[in-house]
Amino acid sequence: MTAADVLLLAFGAVAVGAGLLVVATRHLVRAGLHLVVCLGALAGMFLVLTAELVAWVQVLIYVGAVVVLLLFAVMLTRAPIGASDDLDRPGWPAALVGGGAGLGLTALLVDAFRWSRVDLPAAGTAERLGEQVFRSWVLPFEVLSVLLLAALVGAVVLARPEIGRRAEAGGPPADLGRRPPPPAQATGEPGRRTPPAPTRADEDGRR
Amino acid sequence: MRPVIPYVTAALLFGLGVYGVLRRRNAVLVLMAVELMLNAVNLILVTADTTVRAQLPHAGQVFALFVIVLAAAEVGVGLAIVLQLYRLRASVVVDEVPLDEDAAAEPVAATVEGGR
Numbered sequence: 095m096t097a098a099d100v101l102l103l104a105f106g107a108v109a110v111g112a113g114l115l116v117v118a119t120r121h122l123v124r125a126g127l128h129l130v131v132c133l134g135a136l137a138g139m140f141l142v143l144t145a146e147l148v149a150w151v152q153v154l155i156y157v158g159a160v161v162v163l164l165l166f167a168v169m170l171t172r173a174p175i176g177a178s179d180d181l182d183r184p185g186w187p188a189a190l191v192g193g194g195a196g197l198g199l200t201a202l203l204v205d206a207f208r209w210s211r212v213d214l215p216a217a218g219t220a221e222r223l224g225e226q227v228f229r230s231w232v233l234p235f236e237v238l239s240v241l242l243l244a245a246l247v248g249a250v251v252l253a254r255p256e257i258g259r260r261a262e263a264g265g266p267p268a269d270l271g272r273r274p275p276p277p278a279q280a281t282g283e284p285g286r287r288t289p290p291a292p293t294r295a296d297e298d299g300r301r
Numbered sequence: 302m303r304p305v306i307p308y309v310t311a312a313l314l315f316g317l318g319v320y321g322v323l324r325r326r327n328a329v330l331v332l333m334a335v336e337l338m339l340n341a342v343n344l345i346l347v348t349a350d351t352t353v354r355a356q357l358p359h360a361g362q363v364f365a366l367f368v369i370v371l372a373a374a375e376v377g378v379g380l381a382i383v384l385q386l387y388r389l390r391a392s393v394v395v396d397e398v399p400l401d402e403d404a405a406a407e408p409v410a411a412t413v414e415g416g417r
Contacts, residue, residue, distance in 0.1 A: 098302045106310035113314050113337050117321030122330065129333050132314075136340050139307055145347045145362045148369075152343075155369050160336060160376050167329045167380045171387045181327050183396065188323030196316015203308040211303050212352050218362045226359050227366070238370050245374035252381040 098214065101142045109135035120181055122173040126165045133157050144217040307348040315341035328383045328393040332376060339372045 112132035116125050133156045140149035216222070227235055251257050314337055321334025343365045350361025387393050 096302065099306060102302070102306045102310075106306055109310060110313050110317070113317045116333055116337060117317050117324065117330075122327065125330055125333055129336065132337065133340060136344060139310070139344060140347055140365075143302075143307060143347050143351050145350065145365065148343070148347055148362050148365045151366060151369055155373055156336070156340070160373060163376055163380055164329060164333060164336075167332075167383055170384055171329065171393045173327075173329075180394070181330060182324050183326050185320075185324040188320050191323055192316050192318075192320025194316075195319045196313050199312035199315060200309050203312055204305055207305040207308060207352075209303060209305060214302050215351055215354075215358075218350070218359050223359055223362055223366070226357065226363050230357050230360075231363050231367075234367060238367060242370065242374055245378050249377050249381040252378070252385050 098142050102139060105135045105138040105142065108132075109139065120177040120179065122168050122178065122181070123165065123175075126161055126168060129164070130157055130161050133161070144214050146217055147220045147223045148218065302351065304348055304352040307344055311341045311344035311348065314338075314344070326394050326396050328386065328395050329380075331395060332379050332383070335379075336372065336376070339368060339375075343368050 109132050112128045112135065115128040116132060119125050119128060133152065137149045137152040137157070140146075140152060318334045318336075318338030318341060321337060322331055325331050325334060346361040346365040346368065348361075350359060350365075353361070355361070383393055386398065390397065
């Protein structure tokens with residue numbers, strides 16, 4: 095056991111423990127914060143595995159952007175503060191499938207690698223990785239930029255339902271009022287974010 | 302470096318992600334479990350980069366970068382869908398999402414008890 099192995103074991107234990115809490119906790123916000131710990135431990139593992147650039151990108155994009163987005167979504171959907179009991183469905187099938195996938199992959203990988211050891215290669219610094227990205231992987235890189243643009247446009251269309259509806263109706267925007275709208279769209283522009291009244295009452299009665 | 306340690310960590314994280322996706326009813330928590338699975342795959346890619354000597358150096362790490370970008374795009378669109386669902390149904394419980402055309406017009410009350 096070298097120092098790298100000890101570090102990998104420690105980071106791995108933290109990552110798996112935090113991951114377990116993400117899928118097991120009954121507090122919505124705490125699930126997001128445990129996800130931060132899990133992703134941070136994974137960034138540490140990337141550092142030990144000599145993937146410097148990937149580790150810092152992981153911290154920037156995952157811990158910095160994705161988790162913040164997820165926490166925004168938790169708050170925008172009016173998640174209850176404190177423990178909530180209705181987060182899970184009764185899940186023996188989930189435990190069976192998830193445990194089967196995890197333990198099956200573990201058995202496969204343990205059987206493949208045993209207790210062998212390898213020497214760590216040269217570190218994946220920004221210079222080396224940039225050289226690879228812009229020499230061997232330029233085409234996938236460009237395709238990814240198109241995908242990001244498509245995701246951006248898709249998110250904008252989803253967030254503004256009137257765009258999609260106008261195209262679907264094929265008519266002028268004045269046509270909007272005469273079509274039978276779904277319940278949430280019945281209210282006008284100012285009330286768009288508030289859910290319809292019967293739904294709210296039902297939701298409150300359910301909690 | 303013993304490659305079996307990060308590999309086993311990644312396998313366990315992937316299992317936890319699968320479990321979370323199947324178990325959770327809240328759509329935001331389902332997205333978090335998907336992030337766990339994506340990160341397990343990233344760990345596999347980065348570890349494979351150190352253990353397998355490929356013809357192109359650092360291909361695994363480049364793939365991990367690509368997966369991170371894909372995950373960012375996925376979470377953006379996914380959260381837009383979740384917020385739209387919340388605006389329409391005042392609930393992000395995936396069990397109660399109506400899957401047939403007619404159910405979109407009826408009130409939520411009809412599906413709440415049926416979803417249990």
